Amino acid sequence: MHRPSNTERKYMKQLSRLAQKDEKGILKNIALMYLNQNYRDEEEAERTEESDKVGIWQRDAQGNTEGFTVDQSKLDEINFWAKNMSIAPKKGRNRVVLIGESAARGYFYDPIYNPALELNSILNNADAGQYEVVDLARTDLSYDMLINLIEESAVLEPDVLVVFAGNNWDIHKIWEKYNLEVSEVIREEGLNGLLRYSDAHLAANVEKMYKQLRAFTDKGIPVVIVIPEFNLNDWKDPEIAANWLMGGDCGRWNQLLKKTKAMMAAGEYENCIKLLESEEIKGYAGTELWYALAESYKHLGMVDQAEKIFIKIKDITMIYPKVSTPRAFSAVQKALKNEACKNDRIRYVDMHDVFSSEGGVIGREFFMDYCHLTSKGIKLLMQKVASSILSQDISTNIYNGLIVDKSTESHAHFLSAIHNAHWGQEEDIIKYHLETALREWPEIKETMKAFIDFQCRNLPVWMSKRAEGYIGIISEQEQRYLTENKGLLLDRKLINIIGDVLNDANLLKHIMEVRNSAYGIERGEVNLLDSDYYVNSLSQKEAQYNWPSIPAKLKRYGFLAAYNKNTGFAFTTGNPLGIHLYLVCQVNNGNKNPKKIKIFINEHEISSSEIVCGWNKLKVYISEKFVKEGMNDIRIEWPSLDADMRIQENKVIEEIEKGIIPELVPVYGEIHKFILTGE
Structure with missing residues (x-):
């Protein structure tokens, strides 16, 4: 039976x-x-037989050599890979094959400088030209692509295989694949159960990768694993208040958050720590309270405690795939290390150990953003990799590899400033990268000015002579990044910081004039639901409403959803004038009672209206005395949540059962229409 x-x-x-x-x-x-x-x-x-291809390269079709050339049908993918049209046949030198994701690609510096070039230089300086490094790092390399690439790389006959990966292991694909198991875990154990379940699957992925690597080690080919790290100190994830999922005690978490913010603002860090420790927030699955605790530790110089909390925040975002950036979760890092110890032909280089030896919480000295490295970070890491390959200690002299020229360093930091701004980072880190770019190569200021003009205009690149001129003077990395993201956001924050850093009054005046000509309310009716008027960063959840690069399965359709108690918009005008505002919205109203919604302009309250369950139409007149020349801010303050939390939890579970990526962050309200017209 x-x-x-x-x-x-x-x-x-x-x-x-x-x-x-x-x-x-x-x-x-x-x-x-x-x-x-x-x-x-x-x-x-499923096992793929020995292939005549690796990545986008295929064995020479002419049959004259044993080399590989780019498959012409895959030319559209070449920007993701090393800019090598061919891979030469293996000759007398030891061949090191480097496989990895965008961090291994040298994002921000590539193609002028990257880890493969640095590793090649270090190895050959140490061993008289006896090595060649084949660069198979790929931007946006998924886990499944990694497994395939490891298998395909065997055709290159490596003497050493280096695998630098673990940042792009997208957890929501596991939810889709095992959706019924996931829904049952949430039903029985809540979000912390989901974290445990996800950790177990990530560890299983590591085991599968190591099983693939045994095909190399069984033949005597050594493997070096680079264990990625995250920018713990200087990357700020979106503040997620998942209070409604914490046992339904929404009011308690809201009050606690209010108290901690007041203490932080007053500099009462010791009291903040005592409060949060006494409240036993261990089961809290948001980020806001944990950030308060980590920052309190950091202000008091308690580095080790702060780092532990920053690691917890990094891992919590696993369950919010719509807003988190690539990263190596602790479960992946731990499994990579543990599995490596089971095979004497596999060695590992732990990025955390390499960087933490320099002191302090790991941050901007080594990282350009969440996981991509500075040139110093690349150098230190590749020195350790070379040491592992050669079984000898390589000098930590920063100049024993390649020297990155000032212009390349400057452009990399400028692009990093743009990238950090586009992902909602704070002014301090954006300013740091801009100032570093100027210090490295002052001529970059002309590129910064051209960028401002480029971003403030609403014409596509192909219709603007100014834009074509700008594209011609920036780096290849900047071209790819900016042309892809052009037209998605106005970059108000970044442009203002650039203007301050350059300290050019004429430039600030020019910014205002260009913005008004492109976006000014004097031009006619303004639809504030166009992304330029409300999107501040790529990680902003509200951007799902009309963000073309977000996969359809992750979007909400039809309405702009408000994921915070306050939702901000902006408009520009050449002169103060009276404005008519028309808003169609609804709130998350669990008990069906009328709720108050408030509207502010430049932090002046101009409307407080009761709205009922369902869609509401609001018409508000804004006097010109509240409107200023240039950029103006509008803020909607939504009512506090009071919906039945058990209903919300069941809705999440049901969505997962149907294979839908759920909304784990609460929706305070939805907007169907938001129109401004000037008098």
């Missing part, structure tokens, strides 16, 4: 629950249960 396994019993339990609901998607879910149950067996059965 067959006894059902725990997994089978779990599926049967969920199937029974779905059947009772008579869900339309039940047949789909039955199929998913079957597929999930058999997925691992099918994966193990």
Whole structure:
């Protein structure tokens, strides 16, 4: 007699629950249960035979050599890879193959400088030209692509394989694949159970990768694993207040957050620590309270304690895939180290150990953003990798590899400033990268001025002679980055910081004139739901409303959703004038009672209106005395949440059961229309 396994019993339990609901998607879910149950067996059965390709390169079709050339059908992918049209046949030198993600690609510096070039230089300076490094790092390399690339790399006959990966292991794909298991975990254990479950799957991914690597080590080919690290000190994730998921005690968390913010503002860091420690926030799955605790430790010089909390914040964002950036979660880092210790032909270089030896919480000295490295970070890391390959200690002399020229360093930091601004980082770090760019190469200021003019205009690149001129003077990395993101946000914060750093009064005046000509309310009706008027960063969840680069499965359709108690917009005008505002919105109103919604302009309250359940139309007149020349800010303050938290939790679970990536962050309100017209 067959006894059902725990997994089978779990599926049967969920199937029974779905059947009772008579869900339309039940047949789909039955199929998913079957597929999930058999997925691992099918994966193990799939094995690709030895290939004539690796990445975008294929064996020379002429048959004259054993080298590889770029497959012409994959030319559109070349910007993700090293700019090498061919990989030469292996000759007398030892071949090191480097596989990795964008951090290994040298994002911000590539193609002029990158880890592969640095490693090649260090190895050959140490061992008289006996090495060649083949660069297989790829930007946006997913986990599945990594596994395939490791297998394909065997055709290059490496003498050493270096794998620098772990940042791009997208956890929400696990949720989609095992959605019924995930929903059951949340139902029984909550979000902290989801963290545990996700950690276990990430560790399993590491085991699978090491199984793939045994094909090399069994042949005597050594492998070096680079364990990635995260910018703990200087990268700020969005403040996520998941209070509604914390046992339904929304009011308690809101009051605690209010107290801690007041203490932080008053510099009462010791009291803040005492309060948060006494409140036992261990189960808190948001980021706001943890940030308050980490910053309090940091202000008091308690570096080790601060670092532990920053690591916790890094890992918590695993369950918010719509707003978090690439990173190596602790579960991945730990598993990479543990699995390496089981094979004497695999060595590892732990980035955390390399950088933390310099003292302090790891931050801007080594990272340009969340995971991409500065030139110093690349050099220190590649020295350790070279030491592992050569089994000897390489001098930590910063000049024993390549020297990065001042212009390259400057452009890299300028692009980093743009990238940090686009991901909602604070003024301090944006200003740091701009000032570093100017210090390294003062001529960069002309590029900064051209960038401002480029971003303040609303014409596409191909219609603007100014834009074409600007594209011609910037680095290849900047071209790819900016042309891809052109037209998605106005860059108000970044442009203002550039103006301050350059300290040019004429430039600031020019900024205002260009903005008004392109976006001024005098031009006619302004739709504040256009991204230029409200999007401040790529990580801003509200941007899902009309953000073309976000996958459809992650979007909300139809309305702009407000994920914070306050939602900000902006408009510009050449002269103060009266304005008519028209807003169509609804709030998350659980008890159906009328709620108050407030509207502010430049922090002056201009409207406080009661709105009822369902869609509401508001018409507000703004006197010219509240409007100023240049940029003006509008803020909507939504009512506090009072919806039934159990209903919200069930909704999340049901969405996951249907294979939908859920909204784990609460929605305070939705906007259908938001129009301004000047008098």
